[in-house]
Amino acid sequence: DAGITQSPRHKVTETGTPVTLRCHQTENHRYMYWYRQDPGHGLRLIHYSYGVKDTDKGEVSDGYSVSRSKTEDFLLTLESATSSQTSVYFCAISDTGELFFGEGSRLTVL
Amino acid sequence: GESVGLHLPTLSVQEGDNSIINCAYSNSASDYFIWYKQESGKGPQFIIDIRSNMDKRQGQRVTVLLNKTVKHLSLQIAATQPGDSAVYFCAEKTGSNYQLIWGAGTKLIIKP
Numbered sequence A: 001d002a003g004i005t006q007s008p009r010h011k012v013t014e015t016g017t018p019v020t021l022r023c024h025q026t027e028n029h030r031y032m033y034w035y036r037q038d039p040g041h042g043l044r045l046i047h048y049s050y051g052v053k054d055t056d057k058g059e060v061s062d063g064y065s066v067s068r069s070k071t072e073d074f075l076l077t078l079e080s081a082t083s084s085q086t087s088v089y090f091c092a093i094s095d096t097g098e099l100f101f102g103e104g105s106r107l108t109v110l
Numbered sequence B: 001g002e003s004v005g006l007h008l009p010t011l012s013v014q015e016g017d018n019s020i021i022n023c024a025y026s027n028s029a030s031d032y033f034i035w036y037k038q039e040s041g042k043g044p045q046f047i048i049d050i051r052s053n054m055d056k057r058q059g060q061r062v063t064v065l066l067n068k069t070v071k072h073l074s075l076q077i078a079a080t081q082p083g084d085s086a087v088y089f090c091a092e093k094t095g096s097n098y099q100l101i102w103g104a105g106t107k108l109i110i111k112p
Helices: none
Strands: A004-007 A010-013 A019-025 A031-038 A042-051 A054-057 A065-070 A073-078 A087-094 A105-109 B010-014 B019-025 B032-038 B045-051 B056-058 B062-067 B072-077 B086-093 B106-111
Touching (some): A004 A087, A019 A031, A073 A087, B032 B062, B072 B086
Antiparallel strands (some): A031 A087, A065 A073, A087 A105, B032 B086, B062 B072
């Protein structure tokens, strides 16, 4: 398995609180991605990174920010969590096109 | 916008039979297609990919067929096994854009 670790794996929080999810890779891949997965929607791209400090928005970026200060870490932050952000979040990495996914982080916003 | 879709949300197949999972795509400029398998509680895993200059590609027990004329992609799984139970996603990519466009997924159920 590709060396991708997501943390936390499960989190329950309240509306309005900040939340940060972390993705750590040991593969030295250039590209990193954050997706959310919801029933009926498949995987939707939130943000992605194509290098250290180089990030761009995906199709559902509103309410999310990201940072990548070093190659191995890609952080996803919800500044003020809302119930609509209850989802399973997946980090992915790639170099040549094929994506390798982490195990997912289940976030519940009450 | 452009999207990748699937014909059937659920597919039930007898163990040992062949499975065919279909996918329609709408962006004729897409040049790279991937199939992923997602087991319950896990992240998607790469199965097989195909570029637009090919019509067919085979892997271990899996074959992907690409029909650019009708913008259709299919995944064939030979001799389906219980371990094949999962949700299968197709995804497409265009040129140097590293973003994938994902379909909603097809759940494959194996009947004993």
